[in-house]
Amino acid sequence: MTKIELTRIPFIKNALKSRYPQLAVFIVMLIGYIFAILAGLIGTPVGSHNFSIVFVWIAWWAILILVAVPFFGRGWCAVCPIPLPGEWLQRGAVLSPPDKRPKWLNLRVPKMFRNIWLQNISFLLLALFSSVLLTTPNITGIILAAMLFAAMGLSIVFERRAFCRYLCPVGGFIGLYSQTAPIELRIKDKQVCVTCEGKPCYNGSPAGYGCPWDVFPGGLTSSLSERKYYCSKN
Ligand code: SF4
Ligand code: SF4
Secondary structure, rough: OOOOOOHHOHHEEEEHHHOHHHHHHHHHHHHHHHHHHHHHHOOOOHHOOOOOHHHHHHHHHHHHHHHEEEEEEHHHHOOOOOOHHHHHHHOOOOOOOOOOOOOOOOEOOHHHHOOOOOHHHHHHHHHHHHHHHHHOOOHHHHHHHHHHHHHHHHHHHHHHOOOHHHOOHHHHHHHHHHHHHOOOOOOOOOHHHHHHOHHHHHHOOOOOOOOOOOOOOHHHOOHHHHHHHHHHOO
16 A cells, blocks of 8 residues: 655644644643543533533543544544643653753653553453443543543653553553554654664653653554563563
């Protein structure tokens, strides 16, 4: 199949290079997410009338399964609000890297947790208790808030996005099915990466952050390889 290099399209290239379009979507998503938490906790207890149930478990879940993952692969994770407050806290900044980074622990996740088991268990728990989640708004509110705070807590203890990589129930599911998507992130020339000084896509630089997912683009060969890559790292 003929491949189309989307970054050759000026509109897409500019949108990807600028930090503002993603930030704008992030903020809208974060406001919607916090609203869903509040609606779940203090809104109507009638599930079919509560914003958190209707928005999260019906509208968002349907869009994720039917549109986002089949067409955009991991695209959802580029606008997901869950890791956002933790990431801002971890970086000590919202946009460009700050002159002085906060002194968090920045630990590496222990090797025994660097696999897909916690994600699978959290997904299984969501599936097992789906009937309660789908009908009880305050449980949905608690779960949404717990995910936000868990992502924040892990961000100030561990480096990069520990919650996304090892705990998020949705992340594992998206990673698996994103292989069917027509969109993929790949390098153009491996040699360029081999000689690239500092590997800023992974290590970051004064101009930008390294990949929060602990993924090195030079090693990407499939949409699953990011997981293989970071699972096999020491
Ligand atoms: S892995 Fe989960 S929390 Fe992280 S960006 Fe993706 S959906 Fe959001
Ligand atoms: S993808 Fe990374 S390693 Fe490759 S050229 Fe770009 S910054 Fe350098």
